[in-house]
Amino acid sequence: MVNAIHIHLPLWQLFLLVLAPLAVPAILVAWLRHVVRRRSAPGEDPDWSVPPLADEAGGGSWFHRWDVRSKIVTLLAYSFMIASLQRLGPALAAIGISLLALIIARAPLAKVLMRLLAIAGFVGMFLVVMPFTVPVRHADTVLIVNGLTGLGFNLRGLALAAAITAKAVAIALLMEPLLSTAPLPVTLHGLSRLGVPEMLGQMVLLSHRYLHVFRHEAQRMVAGMRVRGFRQRTDLETLRALSNFLGMLFVRSFERTERVFEAMQARGYKGRFPEPRPLRLRAADLLLAVAWLALGAALIVWDRLAV
C-alpha cells in the first residue's frame, strides 16, 4: 500500500517551486560554456583540451608540500568515503571541505570550472530525470501539476539526484588539489612507489606527451580540410570526411609510434625512466593524512547516524 503525500499544484506554482532551483545550475552551465567558447578564437571549434599539468615551480601550499604518496592514498580513500554518503547535508558539507581545499591549494579557477563543466551533462541528466521516474514509496511527497497524475514530480527523487550531484561536485573539486599540486612525473613516481607497476606510469607519461603532439597534428589536418572548403554538417559526406581524417590520424600516429620507439631504443631505453626526485615521508605528511581521513569518517558518521 503506497502511502505517499500528494500535493496538487497549478502549473505556475510548479515553475516557481521546482523549475526555478533547477534553472540556476542550468544557467550556470550555459554561462560556463559561453566563457569557454569566448576563449577560443571566433569561428573555430573550441579547444577541447589540454593545458600542461602542474607548473614545475609550484606553489607553497600544504598540498604542494604534502608527500605525494600519502596525498594520493588519502585523497583516494577520502573520495570513496564521499562517494558512499547518502544524504544531502553531509554531501554539501563535503563540497565545503573541497572548496576549502581548493583555496588552500590555490587551484586556478578556470581549470576547476572546466572540470565541473565536464560532469554537468551526466549529472544534469539525473537532476532532470530522477524526480519523474523514481517509484513512489511510503511518505514520499509528490507534486502533481494540473491533475496529470502520470507525471508526478517526486521530491524524494529530487533529493536523491541532488545528493548525487553534490557528491560528484565534491570529488571533482578535489581533482585539482590531488593532481596538479605536483609535477606529473612526481605523481606517477609516487604511484609506482605505492605498488602500481612502473610501466603504467611510463605509459601515462608517454601518452600525455604524445597527446599534445597528435592534437597539434590533428589541428593542422583540420586547418587543411577547412582550406579545401570542408564545413561540418549533419550528413553522410561530413561523416565520410571525418572518417578519412581519423584514418589518416591513425596511420600517421602508427608511423610516428614506430619512429619514437626506435629513437628511444637508440638512446638506450631499457624499460625505465630516471627517477624524478627522491620522495621523503615526514611525520607532518602522515598527520595530515590521518586528519583528513578522520574528517571523511566524521562525514560518514553524520550521514548514517543523524536523523
Place this chain on the structure above:
Amino acid sequence: MHISDGVLPTAVAVGCYGLSAALAVWSARRSRSRELPKLAVMTAAFFVASLVHVPFGPTSVHLIIPGLTGALLGPSAFLSIGLGLLLQCLLFQFGGLTALGANALMMGLPALACGWFFQAFKGVPPLRQSIVGGLAGALGTVLAALVLAGLLMTGGEDFAGVAKIALLAHVPVILIEALVSGFTVGFLARVKPELLKPAYLRGA
C-alpha cells in the same frame, strides 16, 4: 557518456576497480612487454580521436570509438582505454576518480568484444572489412550503453528511469559510430591494410 562520482554504490565502484585492474593486467600480458611504450603512444592518438565532435543536428556528439579501438588494438585495447581514462582524469576533463573502474569496464569490455568480432569476421575484401568495421562500431556502442544501464541499475529501482533514458540517448550515437567506424576501417583497408591485421602491435 561517462559515469560520474557518487552515482554507483560504493561496493559496486570498488568491485569495478578490482575487475578492471585484473582485466588490465590480462591485457598487458597479452601485449608484448616491449610493445607497451608503443601502445602508450597509440593511446594518445585514440584519445585525440575521441575528442573529435561530430555535428548532429543543432548539437554535436563526441566519438567514443570503442569498436575502432578494439578492432585496431585487439586484447591490448582494454589497457589502452584504461590509460585513456586515467589521462582524462589528469587533464582537466572528466574526473570520475571513484568511477574510474566502472568507466573502464563500460568502454573496455565492448572494445574487447568488438576486437574479437572484427578479427573473426573481417574477411579480405575492403568493402567487407568496412561493413564489419561498421557493425563493430555499432556493437561497441550498444554494448557500452548496456553496461552503463546495467551499472546504473545496481543502484536500485530508483535508478531504473535514468538507466532507460541513458540507453535511449545512445540510440542516435549508435548510427554515427557505426558509420564513422565503417568509413575509417574502409580508409585503413585501402591506405594501410597492415594496421587491420591481428599481428600488428598486439599479442602474438
